[in-house]
Amino acid sequence: MPDTQQLKDLATQVRRDIVRMVHKVNSGHPGGSLGCTEFFVALYNEVMELNEGFDMDGIGEDIFFLSNGHISPVYYSVLARRGYFPVEELNTFRLINSRLQGHPTTHEGLPGIRIASGSLGQGMSVALGAALAKKLNNDNHLIYSLHGDGELQEGQNWEAIMYAAANKVDNIIATVDYNKQQIDGSTDEVLPLGDLRAKFEAFGWDVLEIEEGNDLEAVIAGLQEAKTRTGNGKPVAVLMHTVMGNGVDFMMHTHAWHGKAPNDEQLAIALEQNPETLGDY
Amino acid sequence: MKKYTFEKKIDTRSGFGAGLAELGRTNDKVVALCADLTGSLKMDEFKDENPERFFQTGIAEANMMGLAAGLTIGGKIPFTGTFANFSTGRVYDQIRQSIAYSGKNVKICASHAGLTLGEDGATHQILEDIGLMKMLPGMTVINTCDYNQTKAATIAIAEHEGPVYLRFGRPAVPNFTPADQKFEIGKAVMLNEGTDVTIIATGHLVWEAIEAGEQLAEAGISAEIINIHTIKPLDEEAILKSVAKTGCVVTAEEHNFLGGLGESVARTLSTHHPAPQEFVATKDTFGESGTPAQLMDKYGLNSASIVAAAKKVMARK
Numbered sequence: 001m002p003d004t005q006q007l008k009d010l011a012t013q014v015r016r017d018i019v020r021m022v023h024k025v026n027s028g029h030p031g032g033s034l035g036c037t038e039f040f041v042a043l044y045n046e047v048m049e050l051n052e053g054f055d056m057d058g059i060g061e062d063i064f065f066l067s068n069g070h071i072s073p074v075y076y077s078v079l080a081r082r083g084y085f086p087v088e089e090l091n092t093f094r095l096i097n098s099r100l101q102g103h104p105t106t107h108e109g110l111p112g113i114r115i116a117s118g119s120l121g122q123g124m125s126v127a128l129g130a131a132l133a134k135k136l137n138n139d140n141h142l143i144y145s146l147h148g149d150g151e152l153q154e155g156q157n158w159e160a161i162m163y164a165a166a167n168k169v170d171n172i173i174a175t176v177d178y179n180k181q182q183i184d185g186s187t188d189e190v191l192p193l194g195d196l197r198a199k200f201e202a203f204g205w206d207v208l209e210i211e212e213g214n215d216l217e218a219v220i221a222g223l224q225e226a227k228t229r230t231g232n233g234k235p236v237a238v239l240m241h242t243v244m245g246n247g248v249d250f251m252m253h254t255h256a257w258h259g260k261a262p263n264d265e266q267l268a269i270a271l272e273q274n275p276e277t278l279g280d281y
Numbered sequence: 282m283k284k285y286t287f288e289k290k291i292d293t294r295s296g297f298g299a300g301l302a303e304l305g306r307t308n309d310k311v312v313a314l315c316a317d318l319t320g321s322l323k324m325d326e327f328k329d330e331n332p333e334r335f336f337q338t339g340i341a342e343a344n345m346m347g348l349a350a351g352l353t354i355g356g357k358i359p360f361t362g363t364f365a366n367f368s369t370g371r372v373y374d375q376i377r378q379s380i381a382y383s384g385k386n387v388k389i390c391a392s393h394a395g396l397t398l399g400e401d402g403a404t405h406q407i408l409e410d411i412g413l414m415k416m417l418p419g420m421t422v423i424n425t426c427d428y429n430q431t432k433a434a435t436i437a438i439a440e441h442e443g444p445v446y447l448r449f450g451r452p453a454v455p456n457f458t459p460a461d462q463k464f465e466i467g468k469a470v471m472l473n474e475g476t477d478v479t480i481i482a483t484g485h486l487v488w489e490a491i492e493a494g495e496q497l498a499e500a501g502i503s504a505e506i507i508n509i510h511t512i513k514p515l516d517e518e519a520i521l522k523s524v525a526k527t528g529c530v531v532t533a534e535e536h537n538f539l540g541g542l543g544e545s546v547a548r549t550l551s552t553h554h555p556a557p558q559e560f561v562a563t564k565d566t567f568g569e570s571g572t573p574a575q576l577m578d579k580y581g582l583n584s585a586s587i588v589a590a591a592k593k594v595m596a597r598k
Contacts, residue, residue: 122375125344137355162339
């Protein structure tokens with residue numbers, strides 16, 4: 001298992017990958033990707049139990065679902081650097097004939113992806129279905145999922161949240177990227193989410209919060225704590241407080257970089273703030 | 282005209298229930314989900330025999346479709362059950378992204394399709410579902426005509442890898458398909474060979490087509506009658522072979538003429554063998570409350586309409 005410094009180096013490299021990928025095609029979603037870099041690095045390199053190689057059914061391993069598919073850059077970078085596909089393929093992000101579509105898909109056969117996402121609000125239901133399959137298969141591995149906070153405005157989430165608690169689906173850890181930003185502004189400006197913790201708890205979930213969602217060690221500790229809460233008759237939610245655009249100073253604390261690519265000059269600044277660690281793709 | 286008989290009338294949804302129950306006993310990968318319509322969908326037998334493989338989702342169809350997609354990851358074969366309206370239009374984007382585009386092996390089983398849902402009225406009578414579902418890449422679309430065909434189709438789609446939309450209905454209708462007839466996805470069923478006009482029917486209109494064929498025979502008209510249960514992929518070979526012989530076609534379905542079986546047949550003909558066609562279908566309208574028989578009569582979905590359409594299309598040859 002990699003040590004903390006190695007994981008931090010990986011996170012820095014992933015941030016480089018994100019801004020370079022988005023810059024190259026002048027499109028994509030860097031803000032949320034940067035904000036979830038520590039989460040993805042921790043999940044795929046420290047937290048989840050994974051088999052070698054990729055099999056759609058994921059028998060005997062933990063499974064992750066990305067519901068807010070627009071943060072595909074961080075997903076692709078971490079999957080590639082975990083060995084699911086060649087790192088060089090990050091060069092093809094959003095290009096014609098690529099397996100790295102704008103939003104993740106199974107359609108092009110990219111290893112690591114088990115569901116298409118991008119149209120928001122669908123991932124929780126899918127993750128719960130996979131959790132039910134694990135129970136039927138007597139497979140005691142876990143399902144992890146990630147959801148945008150703004151994404152929780154989609155009603156299907158609350159159908160799923162109600163279902164999970166009522167049916168004691170306690171082998172899932174659903175994390176919310178709680179950055180309080182969405183395309184049109186802050187979540188408070190667009191449609192306030194209210195007391196998210198109280199809402200999940202009222203629906204019957206066990207909720208824990210990671211206050212420093214961009215502190216790698218805090219994310220690891222939080223997810224490890226979440227693991228210990230599984231198997232107790234309640235689904236587990238993690239409210240992970242993050243900063244959109246984390247690690248690139250001019251992208252932080254604003255919704256402006258939700259879906260906007262940096263220009264050449266801005267890219268240079270972003271890369272300067274995130275020096276190469278493991279080698280660019 | 283070949284003679285068709287039946288012992289009794291029975292609803293197609295009961296054929297689904299029987300098929301699902303049989304799958305419950307023979308295929309442990311099969312799981313079923315229902316959104317608070319277990320009795321209406323006739324899923325009780327499966328539920329009672331396999332409680333651990335049955336998922337009551339409550340009135341939350343979007344979540345049900347997502348759960349079904351997720352259950353395939355781990356090797357399950359999920360069958361979802363609710364009314365056709367709530368199986369399609371209500372959850373179109375969930376089906377599109379999480380099932381069709383994701384290539385998931387989900388069987389979307391839809392009862393109470395079309396006007397014959399009856400008294401509940403237009404809010405529940407979907408006449409657009411075939412069109413919605415056939416437009417999704419990779420989706421197989423099946424509309425069965427009687428109990429035996431629905432039971433056989435239910436069993437057959439479990440063996441088919443990929444998403445399927447299986448459409449059936451509420452009312453008791455003649456059960457004339459032989460119980461041992463093999464259900465082949467994408468393969469037309471030749472009901473009567475004829476030379477003057479081809480009648481292509483699906484779902485509840487198949488029995489009406491048989492009755493129309495008898496009436497036409499009395500008038501000296503030889504009708505070839507084809508049951509298309511699989512609207513996608515369409516058995517183009519069977520259609521083209523028949524129309525090459527008869528030179529004209531009537532399509533009959535309990536669905537809007539926009540987007541239904543008729544349009545699929547028209548595309549096939551216009552591409553390969555242009556021929557006159559008449560559509561027995563609803564004409565871009567919503568339904569309304571009434572008994573199934575009253576509605577089928579008012580909206581022209583019966584044997585009399587098929588006979589009239591056959592005579593009309595023959596005159597256009």
